[in-house]
Amino acid sequence: MAYTLGIDLDIDQVKLCLIQLDGPQKVPYVDWLIFRVPFNLGPDYYCEFGSALMETIAHFLFVKKLGPQQINRIYFVCGMPYSAFANFEEGLHYTANMFIQSLFDPERVGILRADGKPMSPREVMQVKGENASAFVGTQFYGAAYLASRLYKNALTVDVGSGATHITPVVKSRIDPQGRKLPKYLRHRLTEQQLLYKGTLYTSVNQLSAGVSMKDGLYPFTPRVCRMAIVASLLKYVHPEIAREHDFPLLEEKDARILIARAIGMDTKSLLPKEIDQIAQNIYEQLSDQVGEAFLKVLKAQGRMGSQMQLVTSGIGGKHLMETAFRRDQGLRERLIHLADKLPHRLHEVSSAYGMALYAMDRLMDASLAPDRIEVLP
Structure with a gap:
């Protein structure tokens, strides 16, 4: 044994x-x-x-x-x-x-x-x-190791609460080109293979200057509003998972108050549907940025990229990447989710x-x- x-x-x-x-x-x-x-x-x-x-x-x-x-x-x-x-x-x-x-x-x-x-x-x-x-x-x-045991060629994206890792697997070898470099951390950061953006801990201020609404751009205030507040409205993370990561989801009423404050407004000035749209806008900013980084790494693989399985993992991988490719059905159909393949929530x-x-x-x-x-x- x-x-x-x-x-x-x-x-x-x-x-x-x-x-x-x-x-x-x-x-x-x-x-x-x-x-x-x-x-x-x-x-x-x-x-x-x-x-x-x-x-x-x-x-x-x-x-x-x-x-x-x-x-x-x-x-x-x-x-x-x-x-x-x-x-x-x-x-x-x-x-x-x-x-x-x-x-x-x-x-x-x-x-x-x-x-x-x-x-x-x-x-x-x-x-x-x-x-x-x-x-x-x-x-x-x-x-990446799990993906290498399941697929010969893959590009993995592991989306956590505060960071995202994007890693190629070529002929069952994990990032064979990148990991040869003596200063590999610099490589992962500059090539967007390591992003300090995730589904719960990330502050919305990390994503952009603000959100666009019908009447213009509303800038984010210095007040910290984390993605866990957005998740409280959009429900893209299960409440039990959020608790395990020490970011328990809020009541929707409280989440709306904090999202309104994030752009310098309040719940008396904004309709509930406007606040919901702000939350969706913020989430799409996050998913689009991770999706762009993913495509950058995929493009860097050259012709091998077309042969790669696109593998998601982590607490946010499945939902976030499907949102990132919401306008590209071809890429969405290529996604393989470890959330669907691994038992016992091991993803x-x-x-x-x-x-x-x-x-x-x-x-x-x-x-x-x-x-x-x-x-x-």
């Missing part, structure tokens, strides 16, 4: 995914968890966060009657969890040391580099300077699930099918 654990760490949220495989030719079992860490960038933030992370992992395993030493392999990816530090190097070394001092065998832990290489915590302690950026924003690898934690599956494949020298899996009893 073998166990692998995939971990996706961000500044205030962690996703865990555990896979159990009872033997060759057996269907693997899976369980997963999302937990939220209070956002506090004080001097003790990461110390407290490290303790909370290890305690949560230990409890997650304890419920399954497992101890840390029973986990055969752990693969770890992250978003941008190092804001409490002066630079990526400091944060990366803290993370590596956190595993070295934990109850887990550090030799079984792989901290994933952007090129897909899992490195042990002790190896990571030797990484210096900008080389540390190769371990940041690596969440893309999870959904919501594709980063952690992809890592757990990657770890199991390497451990067992196998190629497990991502869509053939059962829930742990």
